Amino acid sequence: MREKKQLPETVRHWAEQRVGPVAPVRDASHDWDRSRVWELAGPSGARWYVKVSPSAKFFTRETRAYRHVVPALGHSRAPQLIDSRPEDLAMLLTVAPGAPAPGLDLSAASWRSVHEQAGLLCARLHEASELDSGDQAEAAEALRAAADGVEKHLGRAGDRLTGDEQQLVCDYAARLRRVGPVPVGYVHGDNQPRNWLWSGSAIALVDFERTRPAARVQDLTILAATEWLDHPDRERSFLRGYGRGLTGAERYALRCLTALDAVNCLGWGPDNGDPEVTARGRRTLDRLMREDRP
Numbered sequence: 001m002r003e004k005k006q007l008p009e010t011v012r013h014w015a016e017q018r019v020g021p022v023a024p025v026r027d028a029s030h031d032w033d034r035s036r037v038w039e040l041a042g043p044s045g046a047r048w049y050v051k052v053s054p055s056a057k058f059f060t061r062e063t064r065a066y067r068h069v070v071p072a073l074g075h076s077r078a079p080q081l082i083d084s085r086p087e088d089l090a091m092l093l094t095v096a097p098g099a100p101a102p103g104l105d106l107s108a109a110s111w112r113s114v115h116e117q118a119g120l121l122c123a124r125l126h127e128a129s130e131l132d133s134g135d136q137a138e139a140a141e142a143l144r145a146a147a148d149g150v151e152k153h154l155g156r157a158g159d160r161l162t163g164d165e166q167q168l169v170c171d172y173a174a175r176l177r178r179v180g181p182v183p184v185g186y187v188h189g190d191n192q193p194r195n196w197l198w199s200g201s202a203i204a205l206v207d208f209e210r211t212r213p214a215a216r217v218q219d220l221t222i223l224a225a226t227e228w229l230d231h232p233d234r235e236r237s238f239l240r241g242y243g244r245g246l247t248g249a250e251r252y253a254l255r256c257l258t259a260l261d262a263v264n265c266l267g268w269g270p271d272n273g274d275p276e277v278t279a280r281g282r283r284t285l286d287r288l289m290r291e292d293r294p
Contacts (some may be wrong), residue, residue: 005029007038007050007277011059011090015040015050018083018092032272039095049079058209061189063091065211069186072128073121073211077204096204098197106198115227117203118196119241125205126216127231134215142214145251147173150260157266165285170290172259179253186211187219195228217250221257225284250268258284 006025016022019042028040033055041047053059066081079093101114115138131139149269150173161169189210190194197204228235239245246254268274 005036005038005223007216008052008088009053009095011050011085011088011202014085014088014090015092017046019046019048022227023106030251032274033246043058047095048082049093049095050089051093053091053209056089059084059089059091062209065186065208067091068092069128070126070205070208073205074124075086077121077124077202078208079204087270091236096197096206098199098202098204098262101198101203103194104198108199112233113201114193114196114198114203115234115237116241117198118130118191118193118205119238119243121203121205121241122188122191122219122238123242125188125211126219128186131184131186131213135185137211139215140253142184142218143179145175146257146260147176153260153263153267156271157263158267160266160270161263162287165289168261168285168288169259171243172288176253176256176260180249182247182249182253183216184213185216187214187216188190189214189219190222191219191224215250216254217246217253220246220254221261224254225258225261225280229287231293245285262288 007024011026012022019040020187021038022042023040025041025047027035028039028049029082030033030037036052038050039047040050053062053241063081063084066079070078070080076097079096081096082092084091101111102112106114137138150169154161154169187210188205189212190207195205197206197209221234223238228238262281262284265277266285269276269278
């Protein structure tokens with residue numbers, strides 16, 4: 001069991017200046033060392049979250065998302081940013097309704113509803129606003145940038161991949177560079193059920209630190225490598241909510257992206273003691289090796 005993280009006093013004092021006296025009631029961080037999130041409660045029972053970003057880049061992305069992109073999701077479909085404190089990389093957020101979907105005992109029908117709602121919100125996010133010229137340029141280069149990052153991930157994963165697996169990943173990176181035009185927009189960046197809060201009839205999205213201009217299909221990588229492999233009905237439900245199927249170029253890019261995700265998982269997962277992420281990477285690589293090199 002990981003040790004509970006303590007809310008910095010400077011951040012607590014700042015939060016109290018915004019909303020009044022608070023008491024930390026729960027360390028809501030993910031199980032990795034750079035995740036720092038706390039649930040706060042006021043005397044009247046009101047609740048908030050404080051999040052301290054792991055880096056200035058993530059802080060900038062997330063605060064920008066809350067101010068300019070997240071409102072497109074609609075009322076109660078995401079937390080709201082009350083205030084931010086750049087010197088501590090801290091954000092004070094409202095509490096969105098619902099609980100993380102994986103922790104709920106959902107039926108197959110409920111999971112289909114969750115995915116349909118997630119597809120709806122992803123479409124709203126992807127179409128949140130027109131990209132300016134700088135964002136357009138970043139989005140247009142997103143797939144190439146993902147492919148260019150493969151050497152770093154291979155270096156981190158080291159001998160966790162065989163020589164044949166390393167070559168497979170490099171081949172997919174090369175293919176990704178040749179993918180033609182695909183739709184772009186603002187992506188969530190960590191789109192998966194742990195960041196979907198389900199309230200029984202609707203979901204809310206949380207955790208926007210990776211929100212950025214990119215190829216829209218990049219938001220489907222984790223789902224394609226996990227949920228949709230075992231439950232194709234969930235993929236159909238998601239795309240129904242999303243409002244369209246994927247283009248041929250997006251399908252091609254998505255397969256390439258799952259290969260790159262796999263080597264990233266096998267670098268990051270063991271180094272951070274995350275067996276779930278590690279297993280995702282290993283499963284994807286094993287599947288691609290079977291399908292591509294029988």
